[in-house]
Amino acid sequence: MTTRTAPAPEKAGAPSRSRLRTLVDTPEVGVVLACFVVFATLALARDTFASAVNLQGMGADLAQYGLIAIGESLVILTGGIDLSVGALLGTSVILMSWFNVRAGLPVGLAVPATLAVAGLVGLVHGLAVTRLRMPPFVVTLVTYTVAQGVTLAITSGTSIIGISPFFGDIGQSYLAQVPVPLVLFAVVAFAAWFFLERTYAGRQVYAVGGNPEAARLAGIRGDRRVVSMYVTSSLMSAFAGMLVLGRMGVGSASGVGVGWELTAIAAAVIGGVSLTGGQGRVLGIVAGAVLLELINNGLTTLQVNSDYTNIVLGCVLGLAITADRLRARHVARRS
């Protein structure tokens, strides 16, 4: 449906024992399966769920959350946390439209300028965490607070209208029926996968998150990896902000991005990313984001009172963490 999915688990006719075992040991299997089950259930329950329009809407939503979930996960892999992704996304929306409308900059400057600001914020995060040894939670909590304030200060609560049509073209158009944001998300997800699985720097990110001292003594400059992951996370927020701006059509400060960092963290955790760092894969993160979007949208489709949405999402999170613990314990006991 969205990006690459797991090698279909059920299909195996006569898989060798070890193959099956590898599959069971793969932490992402559960989430991917859950995605299929939830999707199938909802599609059977309501015809409208699997309709093209709804799927397209879900795809565009997924792109927004998914992008910051990937950025967030990269930080979590280093053993940190980034609480600022949602707030920074909100600020990016406003900043981008402010540059574009109020400052009169063309898109070609407004977007890079916003990305640069976000990148700088990420750099500050990274340096504070590595050089000053400040706890990531606190560092990004500061940005979380400040960024929300900046958003309101710029707009005084009003919306910025009259943004370039470029944003709409990015945020609202389709490529062969597939929302462009979703395509961009797929590209970013692939890039993240390639970085983590196929580059030495990606492997070093895991090493730093898994055991910083071992990485250091093996001659890995972990601080560089950590800083670059914070920068990437902030850039992802700004990039996702561009898509959000396009979908909304106006630069609105009302609640955009508020609380999204929790969705991002939840997607990562559900996808098997360990909050202590060093463990987790892009497949899981994407599946985690997909699952959250399916549930979120599904509850709307089922016309469940939106007041209950968070209860359900919270329960899913609790379930995912418990399942992961049990699986890890099972694996540990067997060896």
Place this chain on the structure above:
Amino acid sequence: MTGTAARTADRPAAALRAVRKSYGPVTVLDIPELELARGRITCLVGENGAGKSTLMGVLAGTVSPTSGEVLIADRPLQPGRPDHAKALGVSLVAQEFPLVGRLSVAENLLLGRRTRAAQGAGALRRALFDRAGTHREARELLADVGVEGVDVDLPVERLPVPLRQMIEIAKAWGNRPLVLILDEPTSSLGPVEAGKVLALARRHAADGGAVLFIGHRLDEVREVADRVLVLRGGRPVADLTPAEATEERMIREMVGGELARDLAASRAPAPARTVLTARGLTADGLGPVDLELRAGEIVGVAGLMGAGRSRLLHTLMGAQPRTGGEVELGGRPFRPRHPADAVAAGIGLVPEDRKEQSLLLSHSVRWNATLATLRRDSWHGVITPGGDRARSRRIIGDLGVRLHSQEQPIGDLSGGNQQKVVFGRWLHAAPEVLLLDEPTRGVDVGAKAEIYRLVDRAAADGLAVLAASSELEELLWVCHRILVMAHGRVVADLPRELFSKERIMTAATSRPEPAASTEATV
């Protein structure tokens, strides 16, 4: 000086009966019978790993013995219950102080205890924190152990280490224990405070308590002991009276009496070029150190715990900041600011603690094997899975690591096999100098031999090896030369002809020169 004759006739303060502690097949402690008499100071000596800490832990309830019984004042100690041990009257001053850094000196001193005023008071008084009483008792306690001029409001973490050690001793003292256990209490102290601690031990004995003193400075042991117990390989091998316990005798018992065998000096290194030179190297707790390392040479670094062996290796590796001195590597000045610089220049380090410093425990053997060479082996930053697997297979194959699959988590392997992977990681990096820190710790005997054969083979190919180890036997067996460290300095440089355990232990237990002592503001 010791207790009265009437007291010695009393029941023992503590008794161990047929106590054994094993980890899997390895027995680390085997004490058929041991009694600690009231009014006496029993000193415990032994090499690193002789079982001193385990014995101490068994008495203090932090280690539960595999079998056997511990009696404190004739009452059986529930194994693995430090709180029970404390209630029965055991107080332990550990080498690593479990003080709560953020809390004040006063709060630490009375941690887990009520002030006298609060003890008799009503329920409400008892539930509240008695600030004034805590301060008063803390000050009394410090004065009692001879520490003056300390602000009891200061957080403990702001105090220098020697003073923290004194606080820790005062804390144990404040529990009014029957059995006082002191684990190398003077290792971080200067002569003045050391003297106070010894006096305190004597006072405790004179008051009718039992003292178990784990010593590493043999002169101190001689000064204070009423009885010296020597442990070797987890077993008591000698029970000496003060008259018998000369330093020579203690060392002989500690190392096992047998003289270092001349192990067919088969691998006398050809006079080769010098690879690494250090002059006046200093760092926090280290130096100044001079040393020279030649290609193909295996140089051992011996010394007691805290002698600065790891610091030396870490400073050479750039993992600990250097404060002075010059190092040359291959004739060029070498000034690493990060281990990455050292790796790039051709140095590798097998650290002391596999779990904490070497391995990504939950990741695969393959990831662990290729960790140090990821960048060098990548193609413009890209690692191909096939290439990575092939390299890891070669590393594993070269070292004879026993495993199911290179994709299994390295945490599943035995200690010996894990260590072989770490060795393979570095041998694959093809360094000029390999630094080994306790390379065989937690490794079974078979794997030990294999690991040393690998070291030997690599040295024969021109690798210079600097190996720090507490296992003297191993150093004697494998090294061309042994440096002995004490108090952060190299105190002896022994060529193969002069190898003997006695010589090494004598050098390692020598008193620090006055200049090296750390005088605290006591």
